[in-house]
Amino acid sequence: MFSFTSFFFALFALFSIAASAPLAARDVYVPPVLYPNANTVWKAGSRHNVTWDTSNPPAQITNKIGMIVLAKGDFLIGLNEPLAKGFDILSGRQEVTLPADTTPGDDYSVVLFGDSGNNSQKFKITN
Ligand SMILES: *[C@@H]1O[C@H](CO)[C@@H](O)[C@H](O)[C@H]1NC(C)=O
Ligand SMILES: *[C@@H]1O[C@H](CO)[C@@H](O)[C@H](O)[C@H]1NC(C)=O
Numbered sequence: 531m532f533s534f535t536s537f538f539f540a541l542f543a544l545f546s547i548a549a550s551a552p553l554a555a556r557d558v559y560v561p562p563v564l565y566p567n568a569n570t571v572w573k574a575g576s577r578h579n580v581t582w583d584t585s586n587p588p589a590q591i592t593n594k595i596g597m598i599v600l601a602k603g604d605f606l607i608g609l610n611e612p613l614a615k616g617f618d619i620l621s622g623r624q625e626v627t628l629p630a631d632t633t634p635g636d637d638y639s640v641v642l643f644g645d646s647g648n649n650s651q652k653f654k655i656t657n
Contacts, residue, residue, distance in 0.1 A: 558644075558645045559587060559588050559619075559644055561582045561584050561586075561648065563581070563582045563649065564581045565579070565581045565650075566580065566639075566650050566651070567651045567653065568652060570654065571655075572655050573628070573656055573657070574628050574630055574633075574655055574656070574657055575627070575628055576627070576628055577625060577626070577627045578625070579626075580624050580625075580640055580650075584619075584621075591619070591644070591645075592645060593644050593645045594620060595616060595618070596615070596616075596643060596644055597615040597642075598612055598624060598640050598641070599612045599613065599640070599641045600613055600632075600641075601638065601639045601641050602633075602635060602637055613626035613627070619644045626640070628655065632655050634656050635654070635655055636652070636653075636655075637652050638652065638655050639652050
């Protein structure tokens, strides 16, 4: 069991560095991921819609461009090759294709990034 808070702030720090942009004066908004969730099983190489809850956005969002990265355990994997990027964070849905060589495991999550990151529940990937 890992600490969500430390995971979240590790992601926040990582992304801040990656984006090398000042975050202080921004409206930080990343909606919670609805799918995949704890009941989800995805096959490596398959295509799915990641969905998230856009019902409560703030009036102003600085960064509306989203990115989805796969994580395993506490680690982001494939940060250099996101599952998706360049989509509208208010769309609530984005198709992604899992790499066919994804190692099976039950501690995967997807992280939705806008100004910061919000991760899905842990789900399972099979061969
Ligand atoms: C992440 O999602 C939670 C709800 O699960 C929400 O309370 C929080 O504000 C979101 N984080 C950001 C940075 O928007
Ligand atoms: C994702 O959702 C769109 C719109 O509902 C649909 O057209 C598409 O077939 C879905 N993709 C998958 C992989 O289910």
